[in-house]
Amino acid sequence: MLIFILVALLAPWISPHDPFRWDMQNTDLPAMWVKGAALQGSSEYFLGTDVFGRDILSRLIYGARTALLSVLIAIPLAALIGTLVGLISGYFGGVVDRVVLALTEMVQSVPGIMLIVIIVLIFRVIFAPTWINGFITLAIGYVAVSWVSLARLLRMAVLQTKSRLFVEAAVSIGASPWRLILRHILPNVSHLVLVWIVNNVPAVILLEAVLGYIGVGLTSATGGGEFTVTSWGGLFYSGRFAIARNPLMLIAPALCVLLISMSFILLADALNEQSQR
Numbered sequence: 001m002l003i004f005i006l007v008a009l010l011a012p013w014i015s016p017h018d019p020f021r022w023d024m025q026n027t028d029l030p031a032m033w034v035k036g037a038a039l040q041g042s043s044e045y046f047l048g049t050d051v052f053g054r055d056i057l058s059r060l061i062y063g064a065r066t067a068l069l070s071v072l073i074a075i076p077l078a079a080l081i082g083t084l085v086g087l088i089s090g091y092f093g094g095v096v097d098r099v100v101l102a103l104t105e106m107v108q109s110v111p112g113i114m115l116i117v118i119i120v121l122i123f124r125v126i127f128a129p130t131w132i133n134g135f136i137t138l139a140i141g142y143v144a145v146s147w148v149s150l151a152r153l154l155r156m157a158v159l160q161t162k163s164r165l166f167v168e169a170a171v172s173i174g175a176s177p178w179r180l181i182l183r184h185i186l187p188n189v190s191h192l193v194l195v196w197i198v199n200n201v202p203a204v205i206l207l208e209a210v211l212g213y214i215g216v217g218l219t220s221a222t223g224g225g226e227f228t229v230t231s232w233g234g235l236f237y238s239g240r241f242a243i244a245r246n247p248l249m250l251i252a253p254a255l256c257v258l259l260i261s262m263s264f265i266l267l268a269d270a271l272n273e274q275s276q277r
Contacts, residue, residue: 023053086154202261
């Protein structure tokens with residue numbers, strides 16, 4: 001995890017080439033260790049080049065930055081909404097709780113990836129084709145689906161916590177509902193929010209890769225033109241058409257997604273075990 005974060009932060013300094021520069025004289029070059037690669041002029045490109053002559057390794061390095069930026073935009077928004085809805089639903093109950101439960105059941109009744117694709121395509125038309133358009137639409141699509149799981153998790157935790165003696169003692173001395181929620185209940189369920197955040201980081205990274213693979217990811221966010229970022233999803237999309245010539249365009253980003261997902265999942269498991277002790 002730390003390696004990927006460092007790679008994302010140091011991308012401009014460790015990238016061997018400009019990931020956006022086209023070199024039409026060196027297109028579709030194989031990786032430098034492939035037999036005969038030196039004869040084709042690919043000794044400068046560790047993982048080869050794509051159909052536009054862009055260095056795959058450089059695009060892979062900058063893709064880590066795109067993946068982490070997607071996480072930093074989508075996860076906090078989803079965590080904020082899910083936390084607020086879960087706290088309010090669990091504490092106040094009644095009509096508010098029934099409305100929240102009905103809304104969460106409606107969202108969960110639709111396949112998540114299908115709903116995200118629909119939302120991304122709708123908001124892509126609404127927002128102007130600026131560089132941040134792709135990140136905004138990705139975040140909106142993810143938040144619209146993912147807040148439900150956190151809200152339901154916190155609702156159950158709040159129902160259990162508000163019946164404990166320290167909460168009843170705070171009520172007896174006249175503490176307001178919001179003081180009870182923010183000062184007494186939230187600190188006792190915050191570990192669940194932390195575990196949820198860490199556990200959902202791979203979901204955002206995988207979502208960006210899947211959307212890129214099916215052609216609605218960040219690389220096509222400006223109306224068909226090449227997007228001003230490079231991403232692992234973009235490599236998946238380009239790699240579909242070059243899998244016979246250079247399978248590393250698919251294998252390399254797939255390994256990155258696998259490794260960073262495993263690291264966050266293992267961290268989430270460790271945090272969950274620590275919180276239960």
